[in-house]
Amino acid sequence: MRVLHIVTGLAAGGAERQLHLLLRHLPAHQQCEVLALTNPGTVAEALRADGVTVHHLGMRGNRDLGALPRLVRLVRAGRYDLVHTHLYRAQLYGRTAARLAGVRAVVSTEHSLHAGVIEGRPVTRGVKGLYLAAERLGSTTVAVSRQVAQTLRSWGVPPARIELIPNGIDTSRYRLPPAERAAVRRRLRAELGLPYGGWVVGGVGRLVPGKRFEVLVEALAELDPATRLVLVGEGPERAALERRAAELGVRDRLVLTGERDDVPELLAALDVLAAPSTAETFGLGVLEGLAAGLPVRYSACPALDELPPRAAPQARRVPSEPAAYAAALRDLRPLSGHTADPLPHPPAVGHYDIVRVAADLGALYDRLARV
Template sequence: MRVLHVVTGLHAGGAERQLALLLRHLPADQEHEVAALTGPGAVARELRADGFTVHHLDMRGNRDLAVLPRLTRLIRSGRYDLVHTHLYRAMLYGRLAARLAGVRAVIATEHSLQSGVIEGRPTSRGVKALYLGAERLGSTTLAVSGQVAGVLGEWGVPAGRVRLLPNGVDAARYRFTPTARAAHRGRLRAQLGLPIGAFVIGAVGRLVPGKRFHVPLEALVRLPDARLLLIGEGPERAALLDRAARLGVRDRLVLTGERDDVPELLTAVDVLVSPSREETFGLAALEGLAAGLPLLHSACPALAELPAAAAPHARLLPSEPEPYARELALLATTRPGPFPVPPAVAHYDIARIATDLAALYRESVGAPPAAAPAVPAPAAPRTGREPAAPLPRGRSRRTAAAPSGRRRPGG
């Protein structure tokens, strides 16, 4: 089976990182390629390094309709059995292009829909009309949480066309032996200019207003010996730096930019914070728990849909500086962790999520279900010296040209 994933872009946002993670865990009898409408980024580099073909369509704006025939030609010439779209623009163009190319099995994952907001922007009547019109061209919409499924229902998407398939986390990727963890922690703190004995607050995500990273930044004022490590990139970078300077904490803020070594970076952190008021899933929170960190958060549907015992070291707080400063001061004094990985992480294990998605692909194209695989032994903690994994079947190390035959800029 050949599957083309159409995504708006491949910078290191939550949806893009989740796509890369899923692709690494889908079965070898399914061949997957990726088409990015807009420019490359850290995730494109990761995918190419893993051996996946990545096509770039060079879309130059939301209304660049010329991308539609290019994408249609790619789908037709690639003879894909199924098209899977991710994010709003890719959903609009990908579903239509798949139909024009004659592909009827079209799945969309809804990563970013909230009540009145999609991908951090307010939804207008026109956006909603376009969304619902494009939805009818597909076969199934996957909601990453019950909250997203609820919004889809409020918008009028028929319940029979919506399935719940949450995001997943690769718990083994965050598991290190004590020796390896200490080595990563010392090396990365030295590289990032973080004192080895400092209390380090970590946060992961796009630097956009909705993530509310100014909350831990303002809390930092009340924590004179703490540092804040923000892992991610985005349009709020300059504003955060300006605010840090005004608050007098510029020398205690570290911005890493886009990184593909988040599990290692989290070994340098003592607590993870996720202060956004709204999330569609809360992947960064799960990553912090997988790393054995205490978690302070303000919204995480992934945890809200589980009993409290599934994440005993997670604390739900109002998204304001004062409560975060209070809890962070307590953690700075006690310095707990690393903790055992909580049950919530196993519940969202990426291997299970990928197995469910692969089964849906087979169902969507009318293929017989796969034989039940043998249950693998639990992964051992990583030492940091493991050999590289062999290249899975069905992948190519080539970099694809765009459908016109002209070489596109690489990622």
């Protein structure tokens, strides 16, 4: 089966990294290629390194309608059995192009949808109307959580056209052998200028307003001066976070790594993961922290909300306020000594293992291709 994944861009965001991970674990008979409408960033490089063919359409913006006929020609020439779209712009153009090219099986994954927000932007009447019009051109919309599925139903998408397949994590990448983990921890702490025996709080995600990393910067000012904060990611809020840290006198305790493709290793350099975002459609970063054996303090994680509390005993919900995070993190800090030993994997990690998730998606592909 030939499958084309169409995605808006391939920078190192959550949806893009999830696509890369899925392609590594889909059944071998499903031969996949990827097309980025724009911005073929670090994930495109990683895909090519894995041997995946990556196309770049060179789209100039949301209203570059001239990209549509080029996309139709590419889909038709590829003779694909199924097209799978990801993210809003790719959903609009990709579903339309697939239908015009004669592809019958068209899937879309909804990665980031709330009642009034899609991919961090407010949902206007026009945005919603275009979304629903494009949805009707597809076969199935995959929701990454029950929360997303509920939003789709509230918008009027028929339940029969919604498939719940959550995001997944490669659990094997996050569980390093003890000697290797210690070496990685020592190397990365030296690289980032962190004391090997110090206490380090971390956050992972794009530096955008919705992630609310300013909460952690302000909490840092209330913590022991030896505490460090590492934020893994890049985005438009970087300068604002740096300014706020300088105003609070903690700029020398804040480390911004920029965009990285070694997140599992970076997590081994942390002591706790903090996730103050209040609007998540899944909460992948929280699951990654748990897979790395870290205690986690978070404000929103639908992936955990959909499981019993005992599925992740080392994760605790915290109000997304600086004082609340400062108190929660202060309670976690060892009173004396320091341990880098990881916590055991909780049941939630196994539940979202990428092997199981990819098998479910592969089964959906096979079912739709037979229709």
